[in-house]
Amino acid sequence: MTKGKKPSESYVGKSVRAKEARAPLIGKAKYTNDYSFEGQLYAYILRSPHAAAKINSVDLSGAKKISGVHLALCGRDVFEHTNGITDHLNPAIFGGKSTRLPIMAVDEAWCYGQPVAIVIAEDERTARYAASRIQVDYTPKEPVVDAEKAIAKGARSVVPEWDDNVLIYVPFMNGDTQAAFDQADKIVTTDVKIHRFSSQPMETRCYNAVWEHDTESITLYGTCQNPHPLRLVLAETLRMNENKIRIIASTIGGAFGLKMHGHPEEPLICLMTKLIRRPVKWVENREECLLIGAREQQHKVEMAFDSDGNMTGLRDHFLANIGAPSACPGWGMAFLTGLTMPGPYKVENIDVHMNAVTTNKPSWNAARGYGKESTAIALELAMDNAARQFGISPIDLRLKNFITKEQFPYPSPTGLVYDSGDYGGVLLKALETIGYEDWKDKQKAALAEGRHIGIGMAFELTPEGGTIPGTMVAGYDSSSVRVGPDGTVRVLTGITSPGTHNGTAIAQIVADELGIDMDRIEVLQGDTNSSPYGFGNYSGRSTIVGGGSAALAAKDVRDKINAVAAALLEVEIDTLSLSEGVFSSSDNGDATVTFAEVCYASYTRAYDVAMCIDPPLEATRTFKPPGISHLPDENGRINPYPSYSNAVYVVVCEVDTETGKIDLLSLAAAHDCGKVINPILVEGQVCGAFAMGLGGALTEDVQYDANGVQLTKSFKDYVMLRMADMPLVGMAHHDSPNPDNYLGLKGAGEAGVGGSAAALVNAVNNALEPLEVVIHEMPLTPSRVWSAIQNANNSEGVK
Amino acid sequence: MEDLLDISALIQLRVDGQFHELDVLPSRTLLDVLRDDLGKKGTHLGCKTGHCGACTVMIDGKVAKSCITMAATLSRAEITTIEGLADDDGSMHPIQQAFWDEAGLQCGYCAPGIVLSSLELIQDNHNPSTKDMEVALAGNLCRCTGYQSIKRSVTEACVRMYPEKK
Structure with a gap:
């Protein structure tokens, strides 16, 4: 079970095999789409082919005539039955705009792919066919596609009742940035363009809503990261009591933020079962999944430096094209990009402006990194640009400007409080892992042969476990530990797993706290009828708060078990020891009692030996990470994060200057996620994020035409990295434990997309330095790289 | 869709060792048949375009994408899915x-x-x-x-x- 674990050793810190991985390997995992019920019906959603259009009429009669169709509804029909979808994260809380968010387009479509009508039928094929018979009369409008044009004077408002298209504008200001720039020895400006790329889990979304006739309630089987908060949204949107809705988030086939709620299909499919009183299933197809956007931002990063290369001021006025209004929390990514400036650098004078711009593109949802990846991309491209302009090493420039070990806890200029870290140490470890000096030699030798090898590095600060006051994005979570009369254990937890095996990490923690074998522990997640109220999976929080709360609950239960064991052995509690499931005492020679016997006595001898405890052997505890502060400081700022994981990514690549093609040669990462519970699982997270970031920087790109019609519709157009594209990642841990969290945990799942993407861009620019070519726009497709080389050649010719 | 029944095809599949004779419509993929008719939910739908490979099975010993394999083209075939690898007692391959x-x-x-x-x-x-x-x-x-x-x-x-x- 555990590689190299001896009975006396702890599980924490060992590469324990994931309990959850067995079922998918034998084809027996139950993903949401694997559930079907008696009388199952299927939904097909007709979507707008226009980015912006007036809907003059929707004629459903053609669909209703088809045999096997049970119901066909347009947006207005659905509107009558529901409230607007409750925001996952209401922008109005932060001074932004809000609007009613209808489940389907009513009178007006505001993006390509917006739901316009729905058909429910006996099978998927009939539903799809019937939907093709719906006649919708549109009057297309000039769409607002580009963020810059969307905020230009006279631009049409995407939401008619708004004065402009800025969903939310937030300045992040500190110190005297103007003075810093006035007195600067050198100012480096870097225009960074980040394109639209998203997380695309292998399992698309699926909702199967079941009407429970006995209790007049709904059970939703759904691909959902946050079952309890979604339940509240559904109750409000469907005008139902929250206690009449149960959500079962079964095995999830990857999420990466995309399965956080706010999607119109969640209440829509539930409404269908409420109206028809039969189970209704909807399975998202890949084209629909590709509608869900993220990350598109354009930055103008200006850094002021003194003559020694110390950054004295940072300006960044950036735009995020967040698409059409949505109840999903995607827009918050742009907010986080601003909030986490200036990342790992100790500059205090900052002038950062975030503009989240509404357009007629499909909406964003959360995507791994949640905006912090864009902070890393903007800052790290700019740092390399500055190093080039100074003619110094990008390593030295970073080391000079990093917050130092001694400065923690470090108050950031946006009000965050970084808990701990050794940023310079992480960078040096990453460089050592890749063999930096060797690669420098190889780079020189290659250049002599006319080959262009580049080495790029990037730092990513990934605050984890975040919480926003007044929202269902909570900082804490709860777990119940229940030990049965046979000594086996159920852990029920409010956090969920998107497929990362955090249940195994929690079982490791609980096994250590109870002093028993992991095989006796089952971890149950994702069912609102059994789990304690919880907030699910986001922000790298699951092991921090799920593991932390389970540890507290396990300690409480262990105290009860110890008391009964001591009573049975007639000894003092502090003389007990537990080894391989058997209690003994230093005070009572050979007398022993098994863990299971103690548990049985705890349940059955409440009036004699076990009088010392309150049965049953259960406890529910909450872990509230103490690092969070929602009480504003003197500047009105809060610290929504308890924990600041960080990492450095290094990429070595070769650029073919004839074709613009990039070959990856070597990769390394050094990571500070606090104490590592399970190294093989953490390494899996890092490697996966590395591939996601490199894919984003190289080939993943959701494209639109000038009319806002999405051109990227399948994995043929949306090109994710395959095995042959990914070299092995050299991995190093450089942990500085969080001083406040259980076991020093910092969070391990979210980091890596921005750091790896930025490292790749920096590596390409490093490779092309001899040609004086610099690219700050992603993705680095061969055509973009080739064009940049050609343009540099041409401009040289003109000179 | 009764009007399509007359052009359905009769196919014989041995799936994970078990024999099935099925009447399939020309529009149905092997994935549809495996998941919906035979309950083989271990084989997954990821993209429906043959790009992702979540639906991969073996047909006569060679891997194939079941989401783009039309069931009616397999008049007689031996199919192995992920569910056919483990022993009957549940021990893994x-x-x-x-x-x-x-x-x-x-x-x-x-x-x-x-x-x-x-x-x-x-x-x-x-x-x-x-x-x-x-x-x-x-x-x-x-x-x-x-x-x-x-x-x-x-x-x-x-x-x-x-x-x-x-």
């Missing part, structure tokens, strides 16, 4: 065990396809190079692992299945 031990999967949605593509490779080539793996698994996307643990799992599976080769 050594390749499944290797993937489990080496964390060759996270969310597991791609795992059935990746395991079958890997199995096809190592049955023919007991000591595959990284390049061989990259070719054999070119048709399978994984979004979680970055492929590193998959390569490790395939190597480990070879060691376990063909110890004499190492």
